[in-house]
Amino acid sequence: MSVKLDLAGRRVLVVGASSGVGRAVAQLAARSGARVALAARRAAQLEETAAALRGEGADALAVPCDVTREADCRSAVERAVGALGGLDVLVYAAGVSPLCLLGEAGQAEWRQVLDVNLIGASLVTAAAVEPLAASRGRAAYIGSYSERQTLPGIGLYSVSKSALAALVAAWRMEHPGVEFTRVVLGNTAGTEFAKAWGAERTAAITKLWIERGLFPAPNMMPLSHAAEAICSVLALSGFVDEIGVMPRPSDAQLET
Numbered sequence: 001m002s003v004k005l006d007l008a009g010r011r012v013l014v015v016g017a018s019s020g021v022g023r024a025v026a027q028l029a030a031r032s033g034a035r036v037a038l039a040a041r042r043a044a045q046l047e048e049t050a051a052a053l054r055g056e057g058a059d060a061l062a063v064p065c066d067v068t069r070e071a072d073c074r075s076a077v078e079r080a081v082g083a084l085g086g087l088d089v090l091v092y093a094a095g096v097s098p099l100c101l102l103g104e105a106g107q108a109e110w111r112q113v114l115d116v117n118l119i120g121a122s123l124v125t126a127a128a129v130e131p132l133a134a135s136r137g138r139a140a141y142i143g144s145y146s147e148r149q150t151l152p153g154i155g156l157y158s159v160s161k162s163a164l165a166a167l168v169a170a171w172r173m174e175h176p177g178v179e180f181t182r183v184v185l186g187n188t189a190g191t192e193f194a195k196a197w198g199a200e201r202t203a204a205i206t207k208l209w210i211e212r213g214l215f216p217a218p219n220m221m222p223l224s225h226a227a228e229a230i231c232s233v234l235a236l237s238g239f240v241d242e243i244g245v246m247p248r249p250s251d252a253q254l255e256t
């Protein structure tokens with residue numbers, strides 16, 4: 001690890017902690033002394049990660065929830081706050097990334113991506129904002145470089161992440177007693193980001209990218225790098241509205 005983190009005693013809820021970036025953040029936070037609640041839909045994965053962390057002597061528990069259900073958003077925060085005795089940090093890493101051209105997207109596709117990436121973020125924040133205000137804590141949200149540079153097929157996702165940026169700014173205006181941070185993340189290896197795309201669909205859309213000179217895509221960075229950058233912000237007490245963590249061509253030598 002390239003940074004030394006001290007999150008001793010911090011009470012942290014990570015939403016989207018069953019895989020990828022959220023799980024890596026929960027693991028690093030717990031190994032840096034935080035007491036961590038892990039939330040997402042897949043209860044078995046959450047419990048496996050939490051149990052492994054407890055085996056290392058960390059304090060970790062699973063709070064399964066589906067952020068497309070309002071009651072789940074409230075109850076996950078309540079269970080975390082109850083078990084941890086308050087909340088210092090919320091990390092919202094839940095996200096879905098459909099590979100879908102705008103002309104093909106119906107209400108179901110739009111609703112799914114906005115429900116998870118945007119509305120769930122606000123519902124979880126609404127449930128967490130009082131305990132976060134009580135601890136003068138921080139809420140961090142995982143945004144995407146695709147807000148700045150989208151691709152054909154990534155439009156729904158990019159729109160949801162641009163809206164998430166506006167949402168974070170709006171929460172900041174309404175609750176100056178809580179630190180709100182957006183993490184603009186670039187391509188990160190070792191996650192399930194593209195798992196649902198399927199080989200055929202991926203090939204068809206990749207063909208479009210190649211035809212339009214948009215491929216190869218930017219490099220991938222290791223999951224550990226993303227987790228370290230995010231956790232380093234959690235360790236700060238001052239104002240950090242936004243960080244950008246993304247690989248450049250010169251980072252090609254980074255191991256994934």
Ligand SMILES: NC(=O)c1ccc[n+]([C@@H]2O[C@H](COP(=O)([O-])OP(=O)(O)OC[C@H]3O[C@@H](n4cnc5c(N)ncnc54)[C@H](OP(=O)(O)O)[C@@H]3O)[C@@H](O)[C@H]2O)c1
Pocket residue numbers: 015016017018019020021022039040041042043065066067068092093094095096097116142143144145185186187188189191192193194
């Ligand atoms: N990987 C990248 O290159 C990259 C780049 C920029 C930004 N990001 C962002 O990073 C975040 C994490 O993505 P990832 O790459 O780590 O992908 P991932 O491995 O697929 O993780 C996504 C997480 O979101 C959770 N989730 C999805 N739907 C949910 C729901 N309805 N309720 C609760 N949790 C839900 C998933 O858990 P369950 O399925 O168990 O519910 C999983 O834990 C996302 O916000 C993504 O947009 C990723």
